[in-house]
Every structure is written in structure tokens, then in C-alpha cells.
Amino acid sequence: MMLHFKGIANARVHRLAFLWATGVFFWAGCASLTPSGRDQAALFPRMEGWKLLDDVRTYTPETLYEYINGAAVGYLAYDFQELHVAEYRRKKQASVLVEIYRHLTPAHAFGIYSQERPREGPFLDIGAQGYCEVPLLNFIVGEHYVKINGAGDPPASETLLETFSHALVAALGGKTGLPPVLACFPEELRLPDSEMFVARNFLGYGFLHSGYTAEYRIDDQYFKLFIIEGTDRQDCQQMVESYAELTQYPEVVEEGPLHTFTDPYHGEVTLAWKGNYIWGALDLADSQERSRYLSSIETGLSKLQPDM
Amino acid sequence: MKAAKAVGRKDFIKKSFAGAAGIAFVGSARASLHNTEPPLQQSERKIIYRTLGKTGLKLPIVSMGVMNSDNPALIAAALDNGIVHLDTAHGYMRGRNEEIIGRVLKGRPRDSFVIATKIADDKMESAKETEKVFLDRFNLSLKRLGLDYVEILYLHSTSNRADTLHEPFLNALQAARKSGKTRFVGVSTHSRQPEVIQAAIDSKIYDVVLTGYNFTDSGSGVLREAIAKAAKAGLGIVAMKTLGGGTRRGVTVNPKAALKWVLQDTNVHTTIPGFTTFDQLHTDLSVMEDLALTREEQEDLKLQGSVPGLYCLGCETCTGQCPKNLPIPDMMRAYMYTYGHRNLGAAQDLLLSLDVSSDPCRGCPGCTVSCAKGFDVAERISDVVRLRDVPSSFIA
Incomplete structure (x- = not known):
């Protein structure tokens, strides 16, 4: 009898071992398929009166294209990491779809958000910043760009969308701010909320990698200020050296002073660099104004990094 | 300019x-x-x-x-x-x-x-x-x-x-x-x-x-x-x-x-x-x-x-092509849930709801199904169907 049970027990152990092995091989075959759909649901907070549907979908850089078509290119340019999509339902008709895009850093999340936000506010104090256009509410928090779509029947109210957004902010780590570098752009003549972050190919050059810009306007003339945040001094030096080679303006490698030179595509560019920052102006003809604006940026950056 | x-x-x-x-x-x-x-x-x-x-x-x-x-x-x-x-x-x-x-x-x-x-x-x-x-x-x-x-x-x-x-x-x-x-x-x-x-x-x-x-x-x-x-x-x-x-x-x-x-x-x-x-x-x-x-x-x-992607179009041109009458669009959907959406739970639930065995292609000398997107249907089926036998506790 004991032997019989032992035999059954052994058979069970073998079966379990087989299943375990199958599972392990399957997981290995799926390569980084964590978290599973059931774990992903933990990203989405419980909402009273709402049922979170089980079918949480996840998209990766390789598959995002098949969810949002050509728009994926823009997200990939901002180092998109993954997207989780879930739907909440209430009484069958009402539906709220939540998309949580995770990017490499908060700056990258801000970058794609800044491409899509409206030109003018009002903006909401949700996460780092958000805006609502019923039935949509979009916001950023940390490295996440969250989109809430309440276009069910009936459509969600602004109050309901905000309730969802606050719960999501809490679930994603709590309130965060905009990238600190943005505060270094002078306010005078700046177009409201024109600040952007370009994650790669800044100014159309691969060697400049990423940069922040803000747009300004004097009468009918627009100009741009920019700040490039390098990883360290050497990184910035390499960037200016490449730029010097392109523009045939070797003086730009000198750290500290303002340099004005001709870029083959952008025309007259003025920039300076120090430590891990490069900052400059495009399309600003008045040299005194250039000096004033760029000096203001330097002051801001030195507050941000006193040992710059 | x-x-x-x-x-x-x-x-x-x-x-x-x-x-x-x-x-x-x-x-x-x-x-x-x-x-x-x-x-x-x-x-x-x-x-x-x-x-x-x-x-x-x-x-x-x-x-x-x-x-x-x-x-x-x-x-x-x-x-x-x-x-x-x-x-x-x-x-x-x-x-x-x-x-x-x-x-x-x-x-x-x-x-x-x-x-x-x-x-x-x-x-x-x-x-x-x-x-x-x-x-x-x-x-x-x-x-x-x-x-x-x-x-x-x-x-x-x-x-x-x-x-x-x-x-x-x-x-x-x-x-x-x-x-x-x-x-x-x-x-x-x-x-x-x-x-x-x-x-x-x-x-x-x-x-x-x-x-x-x-x-x-x-x-x-x-x-x-x-x-x-x-x-x-x-x-x-x-x-x-x-x-x-x-x-x-x-x-x-x-x-x-x-x-x-x-x-x-x-x-x-x-x-x-x-x-x-x-x-x-x-x-x-x-x-x-x-x-x-x-x-x-x-x-x-x-x-x-040679990498045709993960997503089934749902065009159903494959429907009826399989001699065993397998629900191919559903199984391609399960594959998509697994590798595309990384949602193994949904994939397993779907597979278990289908009337298919753990070795559904057994006995077929070669797959005759032609997918509009060029998927290797037999390969995908044999890959994803293994999920049926994985304990749910591994997935949840």
C-alpha cells in the first residue's frame, strides 16, 4: 500500500517536475515575459464601483507599432520602454481606458508629452503636469506618460477623469515635477509652455543627442534657446568637438565664452558650454539680446549645479 | 532660407x-x-x-x-x-x-x-x-x-x-x-x-x-x-x-x-x-x-x-484551411497575447476555452494553411499550445 502511494506520489512528483520544467522552458522561450498579465493588473489601482477587466495588454518597443501605428515612431524616439493598457467597466456601458506608457527617464516622458500637449493650457496639477479635454485626460508622472480615455457611453466627466488620474498618480509613485533644467529658460518673451525635450538627434545631428528647447517671440520673429545636458564634461567636450568639425569652427571647443558661428543648416548659432551643459540660441539676431539671454541661462544652470 | x-x-x-x-x-x-x-x-x-x-x-x-x-x-x-x-x-x-x-x-x-x-x-x-x-x-x-x-x-x-x-x-x-x-x-x-x-x-x-x-x-x-x-x-x-x-x-x-x-x-x-x-x-x-x-x-x-511580426490581422483567410478544423485565428490571438501583449494569463484562458488538445497538429504530415501575413501557423501553434500545460500558479 505504502509502495502504491509512494508510486502515486512519485508519479505526481514526476508530473509536477515535468510541468515545472515545461513552465521553465516556456518562460525561457518567452524571454523576459514578466510581469504576466495578471501581475500587470497591479499597476492599475482599484476604483470603487469599477471593474478592471483581466485583459491587460502590454506592448514593447518591438510591438508598439502594431498598437498605435505610425505614431509609434514618435514614442520610440523618446526611448519608450513599455505600454500597459487596461480597461475599467461599470454597468457594461461605461468604460474608461487607461494607457500607461513608460519611458526611459522622466525627461523622456516629458519629451513625448510636450510633443502632444495643447499649445495653451490650462494645465492641471496632476503628477508633474496634465491637461484634460473631456473625455480625455493625459498627464506625466515620473517616467510615465498616462492617458485616460473616458469615451464610453456615457462619456466620463472631468471630475471622474481626475479621480482616476489621482489614483493612478498614487499607484505610480506619487507626485513628481517637471525636469529641473526647464526652470533655467528665462521667462521674458517666452511663449507659454513652449518648452520641449528632444531625446535624440538634437538640431538634426546625431552627435548632439538630446536637448531642451524653449521658444521665444519678438514681434513677428521667433527664436529658440536650447540647453543640452551631457552626462559629464567629457561628453559635452565630445559634442562640441563634433560640432566644431561639422561647422569648421574650432574655437567652439573652448569652454566658457560665447561662440557665434555659422551652422550649414541653422544659420547663425551662438552657444557656450561649461561642465556638463551646452546652451545656446538659434535665430536671435541681436547680439546684445543673445548675451543677455544666454547669461541668464548660465545663472540658472549654475544654481542647478553649483560646481559647474 | x-x-x-x-x-x-x-x-x-x-x-x-x-x-x-x-x-x-x-x-x-x-x-x-x-x-x-x-x-x-x-x-x-x-x-x-x-x-x-x-x-x-x-x-x-x-x-x-x-x-x-x-x-x-x-x-x-x-x-x-x-x-x-x-x-x-x-x-x-x-x-x-x-x-x-x-x-x-x-x-x-x-x-x-x-x-x-x-x-x-x-x-x-x-x-x-x-x-x-x-x-x-x-x-x-x-x-x-x-x-x-x-x-x-x-x-x-x-x-x-x-x-x-x-x-x-x-x-x-x-x-x-x-x-x-x-x-x-x-x-x-x-x-x-x-x-x-x-x-x-x-x-x-x-x-x-x-x-x-x-x-x-x-x-x-x-x-x-x-x-x-x-x-x-x-x-x-x-x-x-x-x-x-x-x-x-x-x-x-x-x-x-x-x-x-x-x-x-x-x-x-x-x-x-x-x-x-x-x-x-x-x-x-x-x-x-x-x-x-x-x-x-x-x-x-x-x-x-523573415520576422513577420506578432499580430494576427483577424482577416480569417485561414479559416477552413486546416484539415483538423483548428480555430487558427483564436490560436494566433493566443500567440499574440503571449509574445505581443505578454499576457500569459489571457493566453492560457483563451487556449483552455478552445476545444484543442496539447498536441493539436499530431498526425498532420505538413501544414497546408496559408496565412495572409505569412505566419508559420504550425510552428506558432506548437509553440503556444504548451501554455495549456503550465500550472496557472506559474502565471498568476
Whole structure:
């Protein structure tokens, strides 16, 4: 009898071992398929009166294209990491779809958000910043760009969308701010909320990698200020050296002073660099104004990094 | 324009539009773009032109999809180096894209560029309101672009016959054309393209189709046939998504090869790759003059094309093909849940709900199912069906 049970027990152990092995091989075959759909649901907070549907979908850089078509290119340019999509339902008709895009850093999340936000506010104090256009509410928090779509029947109210957004902010780590570098752009003549972050190919050059810009306007003339945040001094030096080679303006490698030179595509560019920052102006003809604006940026950056 | 001009704008226009036979000779002093790409000094450029169907517009085979570029200098450089046609949309960057283009176009002769924009297929509560909203948006687009008219106005991104032929959209498009605010009308499509293209042909209203088309569509030939049929019916064909997303499951696409692959199909009249650097512009400009695929490019495409993607179209052309009558679309969906959505729970639930064994293909000498997307159906089934036997506790 004991032997019989032992035999059954052994058979069970073998079966379990087989299943375990199958599972392990399957997981290995799926390569980084964590978290599973059931774990992903933990990203989405419980909402009273709402049922979170089980079918949480996840998209990766390789598959995002098949969810949002050509728009994926823009997200990939901002180092998109993954997207989780879930739907909440209430009484069958009402539906709220939540998309949580995770990017490499908060700056990258801000970058794609800044491409899509409206030109003018009002903006909401949700996460780092958000805006609502019923039935949509979009916001950023940390490295996440969250989109809430309440276009069910009936459509969600602004109050309901905000309730969802606050719960999501809490679930994603709590309130965060905009990238600190943005505060270094002078306010005078700046177009409201024109600040952007370009994650790669800044100014159309691969060697400049990423940069922040803000747009300004004097009468009918627009100009741009920019700040490039390098990883360290050497990184910035390499960037200016490449730029010097392109523009045939070797003086730009000198750290500290303002340099004005001709870029083959952008025309007259003025920039300076120090430590891990490069900052400059495009399309600003008045040299005194250039000096004033760029000096203001330097002051801001030195507050941000006193040992710059 | 501040950008270094490889070709004088007036000269370019004069010469390029003289190329009615299909190829124009354009003198070029391409600017030094980057130290990795030496400039082509005063070389003779043989830009290949094709006629955009019944519109009669003669366009270089490479145009610019501006969607992802907020760099006016890059757009200006594209126009200064032989690109004529810019493609944008009302919704790109919430209108900033059109505004940036408008700034670049300021001061350029109106006959030196061809502009297309798109208005979304949003349905309002009434037909009248749908038309009004569509036209109001279009008027705003013109204002942003600083133009009195565009060459092409598209209905943006439809994915089925009904939307493509939705009367309020057609009325709005025709009204825009009649008013002279657009010369031609078109429809753009990212999914179920053959159905949309057929609808565009049947409508007798559309002049142009803008369709996603790339080397990953080489499998069944369904889309290629639809494009050929549309071109034969006189529609202009513009191809987008020519890179197929840029990566195929981790394999980086060779952009030059991918663009050439699309343009090997002479029914495609122009393409709208979206470049964001001067180097990428340089690459695409070179395709404008030389479509021949090198051996290396052919190999790259073979490698990249062998990865057909994860997503079942749900077209159901496979239904009924399996001798064992397996629910193939459902099983492909389970595969998509597993590897695409990483949702093993949903995949397992779906598999367990299907009446299939753990070895459903047993006894079949070889799979005869032909997938429209080129999936290896038998391989995917044998892969995903293993999930049935994985304990749920491993997944939850």
C-alpha cells in the first residue's frame, strides 16, 4: 500500500517536475515575459464601483507599432520602454481606458508629452503636469506618460477623469515635477509652455543627442534657446568637438565664452558650454539680446549645479 | 532660407519639373552634412520621378513624412535638396507640425512644393455636423500652413470600407475640392488596407491613396495586388511606414533597403519616409536616384522580412484551411497575447476555452494553411499550445 502511494506520489512528483520544467522552458522561450498579465493588473489601482477587466495588454518597443501605428515612431524616439493598457467597466456601458506608457527617464516622458500637449493650457496639477479635454485626460508622472480615455457611453466627466488620474498618480509613485533644467529658460518673451525635450538627434545631428528647447517671440520673429545636458564634461567636450568639425569652427571647443558661428543648416548659432551643459540660441539676431539671454541661462544652470 | 542650398530653389524647380519623362537632371552641390558623409561635389543628380496617378503631379519618388520632425532646418534642407512633397496632418503635434511647415514655406514659390494634410475620420452626432467639423479642421490646417490651398487632402487613417465611403466624409472632401482649397482628395490607411483601397476605387471620388506598405507585406501579395488595381484605376499611390516600424523583433531595419523595396513596385508613385537627421535625409536622397538593391541590402531584407511580426490581422483567410478544423485565428490571438501583449494569463484562458488538445497538429504530415501575413501557423501553434500545460500558479 505504502509502495502504491509512494508510486502515486512519485508519479505526481514526476508530473509536477515535468510541468515545472515545461513552465521553465516556456518562460525561457518567452524571454523576459514578466510581469504576466495578471501581475500587470497591479499597476492599475482599484476604483470603487469599477471593474478592471483581466485583459491587460502590454506592448514593447518591438510591438508598439502594431498598437498605435505610425505614431509609434514618435514614442520610440523618446526611448519608450513599455505600454500597459487596461480597461475599467461599470454597468457594461461605461468604460474608461487607461494607457500607461513608460519611458526611459522622466525627461523622456516629458519629451513625448510636450510633443502632444495643447499649445495653451490650462494645465492641471496632476503628477508633474496634465491637461484634460473631456473625455480625455493625459498627464506625466515620473517616467510615465498616462492617458485616460473616458469615451464610453456615457462619456466620463472631468471630475471622474481626475479621480482616476489621482489614483493612478498614487499607484505610480506619487507626485513628481517637471525636469529641473526647464526652470533655467528665462521667462521674458517666452511663449507659454513652449518648452520641449528632444531625446535624440538634437538640431538634426546625431552627435548632439538630446536637448531642451524653449521658444521665444519678438514681434513677428521667433527664436529658440536650447540647453543640452551631457552626462559629464567629457561628453559635452565630445559634442562640441563634433560640432566644431561639422561647422569648421574650432574655437567652439573652448569652454566658457560665447561662440557665434555659422551652422550649414541653422544659420547663425551662438552657444557656450561649461561642465556638463551646452546652451545656446538659434535665430536671435541681436547680439546684445543673445548675451543677455544666454547669461541668464548660465545663472540658472549654475544654481542647478553649483560646481559647474 | 539659411540652410546651405545644394540646389538653387528656382533652378531646382525649373529643372526638376522639366523631367516629364521620369528622370530629371539636377546639378548638386550637396552641403557637407556630417563628417561621416562626405559631400557630393557638383555631381549630376538623376532624380527619379513618377506621376501620381490621375492627379498628373510629377513627384520625386522620395517625399518627406514630416510627422516626427519639429526641426524647420531639416524640412528646409529637404526642400532645398530635391524633395518636393511634404506630408503632414491636422493632428500631428497638435497642429504644431503644420505651423512649422508653414514657417518653412513662407517666401517659397507656391509651385515649388506639394503639400498634403489629413483630417481624422471623426464622426459627430449628425452628418451635417461631421461635415462641418471636418471642414472647420481643414480650414484651420490651411491657416496653420499659411496656404490658400493644398494639393492633397486626405481622410485620415480609415481601416474599413464603411468609413472610407461614409457619406459625410465624402461630401466634405468634395466640398473642399470644389472650393479650390484642395486640388485632390485621398484616403490614408494603416490597417486592412486592401479593403480600404478597394473602397477608394469603388468610390470614384478619391484621387490618391496613402497606404502603409513595406517589405513585411511581401508574404501573401494581397496588398501588392490591391495597390496594382488602384494604380490601374488611376489612383495615385503614396506609400508610408516603409520601414515597417524600424525594428522587427529586435532586428534593426536597413532603411535604404526597405525604401528601395517599396519603390521597386512601380505602382507606388512616391514614399514619405520620416527622417529626423540630416544624415537620414542624405540616405533617403540617395535612394531618390538609385533604386538598385545591393546584394547586402537584399540579404538584410531577407533577414528582416523573415520576422513577420506578432499580430494576427483577424482577416480569417485561414479559416477552413486546416484539415483538423483548428480555430487558427483564436490560436494566433493566443500567440499574440503571449509574445505581443505578454499576457500569459489571457493566453492560457483563451487556449483552455478552445476545444484543442496539447498536441493539436499530431498526425498532420505538413501544414497546408496559408496565412495572409505569412505566419508559420504550425510552428506558432506548437509553440503556444504548451501554455495549456503550465500550472496557472506559474502565471498568476
